[in-house]
Amino acid sequence: MKNIIIGSSAAGISAAETLRREDPTCEIIMISDEPNPLYSRPLISYYLAGELPEERIYYRPPDFYERNRIEAHLGRRAVRVEPRANRVILDNGEELEYDNLLLANGASPTFPEIEGLDKAGVFGFRRLSDAKEMLAMLPQVKEAVVLGGGLVGLKAAVGLKARGVDVTVAVGSPHLLSQMVDARAGEIYRALLEEHGIKVATGMEPAKILGDGRVTGVLMESGEELPAQLVVVGKGVRANLEPVEGTEVQYDYGVIIDEHCRTNIPNIYAAGDVAQSYDVVRGRHWTNALWPCAVEQGRVAALNMAGKEAVYRGSMGMNSVQFFDLPVISAGLAGLRERDFDSELIDQPGPRIYKRLVLRGDRLVGFILVGEIENAGIIRSLVERGVSVAELKDRLLRESFGFSEIMPLIEGRGERFPEREYQELIETMRLMS
């Protein structure tokens, strides 16, 4: 069996390791336009901030490819997939044939359609090379503007601030982190960032990047000019569809995958940020560009490629982040613009503690936990399994809430909790009664 994987990050690595474990003799070819060693993408902000040296963000050792007997084409881009010929064309014209193909080529920053993005000093924040180029430029940077107040933008802002740069975050939305949390939580983070010296301007869209060869500032739609020698664009990401554009492979915002992480072409799979999978909360396909989804989808795709039927239950929006000392975890329909719910439960016992549960009927469809995150995983599992929490509602937000309180629910809905650990618990409970 000849397997080709395009992309060597969360999804690609997970798939390659699974393939090698399942089939010691199969051929594995990986194509990546990034060089070795393999680093963890979410850690580039820690590197930018100076919290981790480069070696500490490596995700796999430099001998990853040899150790797993992988033929690696590094620094090469896959420019086209030819599903009928079972062939991938590289940017140097080389043609590689496959039995199974995995698209694990991720996503790239979205840039707004404004003038001046080509000036030196304008960055997306996605690759280690972005962080390195930003660091190299720092001696000439007094002020930076971050366009976008999402997780990635704020991580860049905090990182630059840690390096002594005067940072302004300019956000189109009325609140920060609007994809991840609601207005109240967004305001908690605005106050926190401002306390740490980061300026936040909401309701501000950029009109033009100013400067000659080098950026000198950003002209906002409001007419205001924000001086900056460095601009980071954190306006979300879009799937890297280039290799499949115009082919029979079906895509929308991402490549559409089924419960086997397979595309509409039987021997082509997709996983990670490039893919659009079934969202268990939304009940339809959706892009959840997240590390855990990439790893799980990569594994499920690889198992199926190796001929072992494996099923992917689906994804959901979720995230966890800590800025300064304040952690937040949210999942499901937690963002500012989500409307598809009936009721919410809110508890705000302190200025920096905020908890919100979002329900549709008796089902939990989302939550936000700021400050006290210990029970996030239990609550997230209830969102994921889509079970009724009618009997639990009043207890979910209590400080004393713990896993044991959902045991009766698990016993009653055993089919929704198929994992070994739950099933053992159900058996234990049955033996008690």
Add this chain to the structure above:
Amino acid sequence: MERIFCDLRRCLACGACELACAVEHSSSKDLFQAVLEGEAPVRRREVQPAPWGNLSLACHHCESAPCIDACITGAMHREEGVVLVDQERCVGCWMCVMACPFGAITPSKLKVALKCDLCPEREGKEGRERYACVAACPTEALFAGEFAEFKRLLEEEVVRY
């Protein structure tokens, strides 16, 4: 692989397992010493009221562990079945806390995730002494072994009742 199970009926919620766990994971392994040294030992096991009694809960070392998938640094990993945190690599992003459906991972003040590691420093000890929590349990509610053995034990007890 050997894991730790809790007989809900036998667990009286005395908290001995929690304390023993905290002490086992303190640098001096001595409660008095730890407190003197200003260290606040953190337990990786928690007793909660449950149907039929109480549940002493810690990491299940899941067969398919969502915390490992979620870990962005590779700190959360598996060694011979045991799910472990490499504290040197953990950056405190709490993706594992978000992922764990049992709430068995503690986001500690030191910005590292803490969880049951099956007492690696007690390796070599035999029987109930092998794990600090099991050794400390006065009612033998905690059991270390395969699930099938635990189940057999429960079944025997059911017969006895």
